[in-house]
Amino acid sequence: MGDSGVDTSQLLKGVLDLAVLAVLAERDSYGYDVVRRLREGGLSAVGDASVYGTLRRLHQSGALSSYAVASDEGPHRKYYCLNDRGRALLDRSSTAWCGVTRALETLLNGRGCGG
Amino acid sequence: MDVRQYAAAVRAALGGLDPRAAAHLLDDLEEHLAEVAAESDVPLAERLGPPESYAAELLAAYASGGAPVRSRPARRRRLAASAASVVLVLLAAVGFATWQLAARTEKVNPWSYDRLTTQARAGQVSRVEVTGDDVVAIDRAGQRHDVVDAAPVGDLAQTMTREGVDVVFQPAASSAYWAAVLLPNLLLLVAPALVVGLAVFVAVLLRRPRPRPGTG
Numbered sequence: 001m002g003d004s005g006v007d008t009s010q011l012l013k014g015v016l017d018l019a020v021l022a023v024l025a026e027r028d029s030y031g032y033d034v035v036r037r038l039r040e041g042g043l044s045a046v047g048d049a050s051v052y053g054t055l056r057r058l059h060q061s062g063a064l065s066s067y068a069v070a071s072d073e074g075p076h077r078k079y080y081c082l083n084d085r086g087r088a089l090l091d092r093s094s095t096a097w098c099g100v101t102r103a104l105e106t107l108l109n110g111r112g113c114g115g
Numbered sequence: 116m117d118v119r120q121y122a123a124a125v126r127a128a129l130g131g132l133d134p135r136a137a138a139h140l141l142d143d144l145e146e147h148l149a150e151v152a153a154e155s156d157v158p159l160a161e162r163l164g165p166p167e168s169y170a171a172e173l174l175a176a177y178a179s180g181g182a183p184v185r186s187r188p189a190r191r192r193r194l195a196a197s198a199a200s201v202v203l204v205l206l207a208a209v210g211f212a213t214w215q216l217a218a219r220t221e222k223v224n225p226w227s228y229d230r231l232t233t234q235a236r237a238g239q240v241s242r243v244e245v246t247g248d249d250v251v252a253i254d255r256a257g258q259r260h261d262v263v264d265a266a267p268v269g270d271l272a273q274t275m276t277r278e279g280v281d282v283v284f285q286p287a288a289s290s291a292y293w294a295a296v297l298l299p300n301l302l303l304l305v306a307p308a309l310v311v312g313l314a315v316f317v318a319v320l321l322r323r324p325r326p327r328p329g330t331g
Contacts, residue, residue: 011181031143032150048162049169051174052147056140058178077150078143 016054018097019043020092021082024064030077031055046112055080064088116149117164121159129174141178147161194321206306212299225261226252228271235278243275246285256294 012019023037024047025027058064063086068076083089116124122145129137152159163169226234232253234240242253243262250262250271265271272282 016176032148034156035151047172047176048151050176052144053173054139056142057177059135060139060287062279075146075149078146 012043012046012050015097016050017095018090019046020051020054020058021063021086021093024080024082025087028079028081030069034080058086065096067102081108099107116158116162118145118159121166121169125170125173128167129171132174136177139196141174155201161170191311192321195317198313198316199294202309205302205309209299209302209306214305216299225263227263228265231260231265232274232278235275235280238279240275240280240285242281243269243271244283245272246287 009084017035019038019041020034023034028043029037031052034055035046035048038046041099055064059066059080064082065083066078066084067078069079071077120183122141125144126141126167129141132140148159149161155162160166231240231243231250234252234254239254241255241257244251245268248268250265252260252262253260254260266274275282278295
């Protein structure tokens with residue numbers, strides 16, 4: 001129905017938590033750095049507000065901890081990092097994700113990811 | 116539109132949000148936007164879209180699947196509704212108490228002292244209640260009559276007893292009596308003040324909350 005951009009952003013909604021957790025599992029980051037790394041990782045359609053809102057929600061729900069780091073260029077940066085709850089959530093989510101992708105690969109029957 | 120203006124517009128767009136949720140969601144919005152702005156010379160509104168859409172996307176990401184984000188008007192409405200029901204129940208209780216009291220002390224046409232003695236002689240009086248200087252006759256039908264210009268209480272008691280009518284002396288102005296008479300009336304006096312107070316309370320609660328720049 002819609003163009004590919006709309007489809008991608010719809011799909012992203014479901015997996016943004018997982019993507020953010022995965023990026024932070026690699027190393028601690030501040031908000032805009034997470035956005036940049038997700039885009040560099042291939043999620044070019046990801047919205048700044050969506051990432052920022054997701055970070056705040058994961059932080060509120062206790063999956064992320066944060067700390068302030070002084071920055072040369074301006075005000076301090078708030079760095080986010082995974083805590084035990086966040087790591088457990090990432091484990092559960094990635095297991096679920098793998099199940100879904102395997103199922104979809106079968107369903108798409110080799111049609112996906114080609115063009 | 117610089118970072119401060121953009122952030123203020125985003126906060127304004129989320130003005131209806133519960134203040135604590137808003138404070139948490141927008142905790143370091145300015146710092147975050149400053150990072151975005153620092154990366155390019157393209158204006159913020161051009162890179163991120165209008166602040167209203169940014170706010171909507173922010174809220175959608177924050178509210179999805181996570182803790183429910185309750186808006187303040189909804190919470191205020193619930194508060195106002197419970198306050199209103201409390202006052203309604205209170206008013207109903209006062210109304211009921213007053214009605215009870217009125218029913219109990221209902222007095223049909225007053226009797227003169229002569230009428231009382233005539234009725235007593237005819238066996239139509241079942242009881243006479245004396246409360247201080249007030250004399251109330253209760254006839255066979257159970258109706259109460261104020262006795263006006265009654266004889267001195269001693270004489271009255273003698274006459275009534277002679278006619279076979281019970282005379283009941285009630286302590287005048289006992290605390291229980293005054294409580295029964297005064298309290299409901301006092302509450303009735305207070306009720307309009309309560310209603311006005313409630314109206315003001317509800318008006319304050321339902322007033323559209325204004326965005327508070329600088330929270331968080």
